[in-house]
Amino acid sequence: MGLITILLNIFLPPLSVALNKGIGMDLLINILLTILGVIPGIIHAFYVTSR
Template sequence: MAFTSSDICKLLCAIFLPPLGVFFERGCGSDLLINILLTILGWIPGVIHAWYIIFKY
């Protein structure tokens, strides 16, 4: 799977603000809500979930 420049931007956004990376990838849906909750519980779970979403789609 080849990465584009937009994928790299999404991954960088996911490091600093995980819900933003998920929003860019999937839009406003259940994945975004899950990521917001995980980010509130802890920054690391939010980043892991965001990277998972970006790599999966």
């Protein structure tokens, strides 16, 4: 995982997921989690980009 990915995970979680996995269910889940709370969105982004 590179520095750019880590920074995107922290500051723009949905963009990071979209760049790594494309537009799909992971992106929709991340958008929902980011809307509900930023921390769950960040955690999900790290989980998705580390797989």
